[in-house]
Amino acid sequence: MERLFSVTFRLGDSIRTKHYKTEKSALRNINKWLLKHREEVDINASFFSGSQGHLSFNAPAEDLQTDQTVDFYKTKAWRALRLQALEYYERRCVCCGATPKSGAVLHVDHIKPRCRYPELALDIDNLQILCEACNLGKMANVEIDWR
Ligand SMILES: [Zn+2]
Numbered sequence: 001m002e003r004l005f006s007v008t009f010r011l012g013d014s015i016r017t018k019h020y021k022t023e024k025s026a027l028r029n030i031n032k033w034l035l036k037h038r039e040e041v042d043i044n045a046s047f048f049s050g051s052q053g054h055l056s057f058n059a060p061a062e063d064l065q066t067d068q069t070v071d072f073y074k075t076k077a078w079r080a081l082r083l084q085a086l087e088y089y090e091r092r093c094v095c096c097g098a099t100p101k102s103g104a105v106l107h108v109d110h111i112k113p114r115c116r117y118p119e120l121a122l123d124i125d126n127l128q129i130l131c132e133a134c135n136l137g138k139m140a141n142v143e144i145d146w147r
Pocket residue numbers: 093094095096097098130131132133134135
C-alpha cells in the first residue's frame with residue numbers, strides 16, 4: 001500500500017486537506033501555497049513527516065530567509081505590524097496631520113532607525129506615521145519623535 005502525506009492547509013477558518021506521494025512534493029506545494037497567500041497573517045500548513053515528526057509552516061521558505069537580511073519591508077511580520085500601526089495612529093501624518101483623504105501618501109516610519117536599533121524594528125512604540133513630504137524632510141540619521 002502506498003503511503004501518502006496528508007497536508008492540512010488552514011487559511012483563517014477554512015481548512016483543506018491534500019495528499020501527496022512524497023514528502024518533497026508536500027513541502028514544495030506548501031511553499032507554493034504560502035507564497036500565493038503571502039499577504040495573509042492567519043495562515044498555517046502542517047503535516048506529519050515520518051523522519052521529522054509534526055511540521056508546521058506559516059511563511060514561505062524565502063520569507064524565512066529574508067527575515068534576517070535586507071528585505072525587511074517584504075516580511076509578513078513587518079506588513080502586519082505596518083497595518084496595525086496605521087490603524088493605531090489613525091492614518092494621519094503625526095507631523096502635519098495630512099491623511100489619505102487629503103491626498104497624502106503615508107509612510108510608517110521608524111523613529112529610531114532600523115540600522116542602529118534592529119531590536120526596535122518591530123516595536124510599535126518605535127513607529128510613527130509620516131506623509132511622504134514630512135518623511136522626506138526627516139533625515140535618516142536624525143531621530144525625531146514628532147509625537
Ligand atoms: Zn506630513
